Amino acid sequence: MIALSLAEIAEVVGGQTHDIPDPSVQVTGPVVRDSREAGPGSLFVAFAGERVDGHDFAASVVEAGAVAVLGTRPVGVPAIVVADVQTALGALARHVVQRLGATLVALTGSAGKTSTKDLIAQVLQRKAPTVFTPGSLNNEIGLPLTALSATEETRFLVLEMGARGIGHISYLAGLTPPKVGLVLNVGSAHIGEFGGREQIARAKGELVESLPEDGTAILNADDPYVRAMASRTKAKVIFFGESGEADVSAENVRLTDTGQPSFRLHTPSGASDVTMRLYGEHHVSNALAAAAVAHELGMSADEIAVALSEAGSLSRWRMEVTERPDGVTVVNDAYNANPESMKAALRALAAMGKGRRTWAVLGKMAELGDEALAEHDAVGRLAVRLNVSKLVAVGGREAAWLQLGAYNEGSWGEESVHVSDAQAAVDLLRSELRPGDVVLVKASRSVGLESVAQALVESGAEGEVSAR
Numbered sequence: 001m002i003a004l005s006l007a008e009i010a011e012v013v014g015g016q017t018h019d020i021p022d023p024s025v026q027v028t029g030p031v032v033r034d035s036r037e038a039g040p041g042s043l044f045v046a047f048a049g050e051r052v053d054g055h056d057f058a059a060s061v062v063e064a065g066a067v068a069v070l071g072t073r074p075v076g077v078p079a080i081v082v083a084d085v086q087t088a089l090g091a092l093a094r095h096v097v098q099r100l101g102a103t104l105v106a107l108t109g110s111a112g113k114t115s116t117k118d119l120i121a122q123v124l125q126r127k128a129p130t131v132f133t134p135g136s137l138n139n140e141i142g143l144p145l146t147a148l149s150a151t152e153e154t155r156f157l158v159l160e161m162g163a164r165g166i167g168h169i170s171y172l173a174g175l176t177p178p179k180v181g182l183v184l185n186v187g188s189a190h191i192g193e194f195g196g197r198e199q200i201a202r203a204k205g206e207l208v209e210s211l212p213e214d215g216t217a218i219l220n221a222d223d224p225y226v227r228a229m230a231s232r233t234k235a236k237v238i239f240f241g242e243s244g245e246a247d248v249s250a251e252n253v254r255l256t257d258t259g260q261p262s263f264r265l266h267t268p269s270g271a272s273d274v275t276m277r278l279y280g281e282h283h284v285s286n287a288l289a290a291a292a293v294a295h296e297l298g299m300s301a302d303e304i305a306v307a308l309s310e311a312g313s314l315s316r317w318r319m320e321v322t323e324r325p326d327g328v329t330v331v332n333d334a335y336n337a338n339p340e341s342m343k344a345a346l347r348a349l350a351a352m353g354k355g356r357r358t359w360a361v362l363g364k365m366a367e368l369g370d371e372a373l374a375e376h377d378a379v380g381r382l383a384v385r386l387n388v389s390k391l392v393a394v395g396g397r398e399a400a401w402l403q404l405g406a407y408n409e410g411s412w413g414e415e416s417v418h419v420s421d422a423q424a425a426v427d428l429l430r431s432e433l434r435p436g437d438v439v440l441v442k443a444s445r446s447v448g449l450e451s452v453a454q455a456l457v458e459s460g461a462e463g464e465v466s467a468r
Contacts, residue, residue: 001043001148002096003028006068006080009043012095013070013088015080020068025078027067031092031148033141040065047085047141048072086140090175093144097176102131102154104176105293108161108169108207109184109220110200111340112286113138115278116184117160118314119290123307127299128155135315136335138162140171147176156297163203164193173210180296181207181235182218182289186225187340188375193367201225211235218292220285221246238296240288248292250274250284259352261287265305267295272305277312279319279331280348282341317450319348322457327435329356332453333442337365339375343382345442350386353438357389361425361452363443364398373401380405384415389437391416394425395447422448426455 007023010016017023029041033054038044038061046054046069058075062068068078072085082088097104105124107117114136121132131150133142138160150157161172173181186201194200208217208229215235220226221243230237240248250263251271261284262275276283287308294304313320317335324330329352333345342365349358360383368375380402383391391406393399399418406416419425429439429452441453 001027001029001031001150002099002152004096006078009070009092010080013080013082013091015070015082015088018074018079018081019076020078020080025067029065029067031089031145032066033145035061035064038064038066042066044069045085045089045145046071046075089141089144089148093147094175094177096150097147097157100150100152100154100157102150102157103180103297104157104159104178105180105182105297106159106161106173106176106178106207107182107184107289108163108204109182109226110187110204111338111344112184112282113160113162114315114335115283115313115318116182116286116289117158119286119308119311120182120293121158122311122314123290123294123299123304124156124158124297126303126307127294127297129153130156130158132158133160136160136162138172140168140175143172144175161207163206166199166203167206169203169206170210173207178207178211179215180218180293181211181215181233182293183207183220183226183229184285184289185220185223185340188338188368188371191368191371193369195369197225201229205229205232208233208235216296218289218296220289222285238292240292241285246288248288248295250288253281253284255281255351257354259348263287265291265301265308267291267301267304269295270301272301274305274308276308277310279321279352280344281351282344282348317453319345320453322453324457324459327437328433328456329438330453330456331438331440332450332457333440334445334447334450334453336445337363337442338444339365339368339379342379342442345440346379346382346386346388349388349438349440353389357434357437358387359390359392359429359433359437359439360388361392361394361429361439361441361449362399362402363394363447363449364396366444366446372398376401377405377408380407380411380416381409384409384411389415392425392428393418394422394443394449394452395420422452425449425452429456430459 035057044061221239222241320332393402403418
């Protein structure tokens with residue numbers, strides 16, 4: 001964080017200082033909410049949760065070097081006391097962002113946010129110091145913590161914004177007002193909470209509504225809900241995608257033998273060839289979105305193409321590919337799942353597995369409401385249409401719907417199976433995997449299927465694989 005005295009912070013957040021001998025002492029380190037991350041010069045934010053109360057760690061964080069605690073009560077060590085910690089954290093983030101003068105890029109969408117954010121960050125880092133959301137910490141706590149990690153040297157701040165309801169993105173954009181706003185897509189993620197795609201589009205469009213007149217909205221021309229958002233902003237609009245009206249587009253899209261996308265990137269400033277390190281054709285759209293941001297911020301087509309070709313995956317369990325010594329390929333995409341990302345992952349599996357046996361180990365897609373049965377059925381059917389060698393549906397009712405979809409599409413037991421839990425899936429795979437097989441593991445985060453992928457990777461290291 002930029003250096004601020006405790007007196008300045010107290011004024012910004014409207015708090016009272018307690019047990020602070022010298023209010024001019026500065027916070028020069030990070031702002032953290034995990035006591036284990038506290039260190040010299042840091043500010044510890046004490047949230048009181050259902051199981052753990054951060055105030056209980058006040059003494060230990062000060063011993064570790066934290067300058068003070070931001071909390072809702074005195075704790076016997078230097079503290080700034082406020083009525084609401086989340087509100088205070090947001091106020092501090094807005095103050096710091098205003099002081100920085102960095103260009104703030106915000107993005108949202110139903111699918112691909114984190115992968116695209118990681119691409120944008122890796123491209124912009126080649127131009128100037130860039131701070132970006134770690135993982136998918138895109139809510140009312142994670143977003144301000146990311147903003148507060150910026151320093152005086154930061155020139156680009158790339159923030160992922162999530163939403164589970166109307167008004168959420170407006171709130172986040174109010175904390176960290178963006179100059180560039182990117183909307184990727186409007187899909188089915190959280191449709192059960194929103195009540196329909198129209199409501200999702202309304203919520204995602206709050207981002208472009210927040211942009212200043214001298215800002216830029218970057219919109220997916222291939223998504224009608226997103227394209228329509230152009231009428232909701234006074235900012236400049238740049239379109240990306242395959243549509244003829246796209247300003248940033250891809251030509252000659254193909255997948256390499258290993259399932260990595262290659263294409264010719266077209267921008268208003270020129271064209272250049274890209275071959276990505278990431279897996280799956282769905283990353284082309286993500287790359288175009290990142291390219292549109294980079295173009296708007298002054299990078300050439302050649303600079304963007306080189307950066308996209310060298311960019312990797314920065315966030316765990318998102319198409320994370322491990323090649324085992326025995327030739328089995330494990331694709332851990334178990335961080336989260338929705339209908340769009342599930343279908344994209346299956347298509348990537350089919351591309352990666354040409355000439356090899358492919359396994360799709362899939363679980364529940366959460367928060368789909370009344371659409372849950374139809375969407376799980378559709379994913380099961382797609383696995384059969386893509387000639388996935390075997391679908392392993394893991395878990396309860398939703399997994400049964402996945403397997404039923406596969407059965408109704410033409411899988412009569414040989415190509416699909418329903419197992420009760422992650423351990424049952426691991427046991428099945430350990431007994432039936434053969435060298436050269438490709439295994440995709442994917443489900444909503446609550447299912448915890450990353451344990452299956454991790455077990456398979458560890459089995460490969462230990463030499464456990466059937467030789468049949």
